[in-house]
């Protein structure tokens with residue numbers, strides 16, 4: 184893989200618009216599609232999403248937890264989803280929020296980002312709450328393999344603020360994470376590209392971004408913004424939160440789109456509607 188993830192993401196957003204469609208097969212959604220909540224239902228749900236999203240959006244984000252529910256057979260479905268999307272040329276962001284101490288983090292990195300990973304996504308969500316530097320093995324391997332990371336910074340859930348807004352040495356925890364990613368994106372910035380170490384900043388965080396002390400545009404840092412749709416994030420809140428950095432923000436939406444299923448054509452229509460609102 185020659186091109187860096189950040190550059191590929193930039194191209195995909197230019198071609199398809201700033202939307203990441205989530206695949207979150209949780210029980211209520213699977214059953215609302217008239218499917219049984221079992222391995223067969225999971226597979227049907229996930230592959231219908233692949234059919235609807237492949238080639239239509241910049242990226243697709245399967246949520247690992249909902250596949251893990253069904254053990255190794257559920258993970259095989261997840262691997263098939265990742266492989267089919269790759270074959271269709273659609274970027275994948277695996278939402279597994281991994282994070283651990285260095286040696287264990289190195290194993291997670293091998294599992295998801297390394298050259299021998301079974302079904303590697305283009306990018307992985309990671310948690311920096313064991314310290315940003317604990318992510319170093321994943322940052323290095325992602326860069327080596329042309330893959331990317333999205334590091335949790337300001338999450339969309341209300342509980343996140345109690346940790347992320349905590350201040351140490353006059354800097355909030357979130358600000359220190361954002362600066363870490365900005366520094367890791369310096370080489371890409373030098374090439375005039377978007378970096379491969381992205382941030383997760385919820386579409387619901389309001390003005391908290393203003394307190395981070397980092398110009399996201401200047402830092403060439405891509406942002407994944409979940410919370411768009413079902414959690415209350417809107418086109419207006421994205422514009423108010425991200426301002427000039429809006430062009431490098433990938434809005435992530437799961438339930439708002441998935442509730443249009445089980446018919447693939449209706450899923451496609453709903454995806455197009457959401458995309459249109461984001462483009463406007």
Ligand SMILES: O=C(O)c1cc(=O)[nH]c(=O)n1[C@@H]1O[C@H](COP(=O)(O)O)[C@@H](O)[C@H]1O
Nearest residue numbers: 246278308338339385409413414436437438
């Ligand atoms: O990393 C994420 O994607 C994520 C971070 C965050 O701060 N908030 C958040 O909701 N998410 C994920 O984004 C998805 C949100 O789904 P909807 O609320 O249905 O659009 C879920 O898979 C969450 O795990």
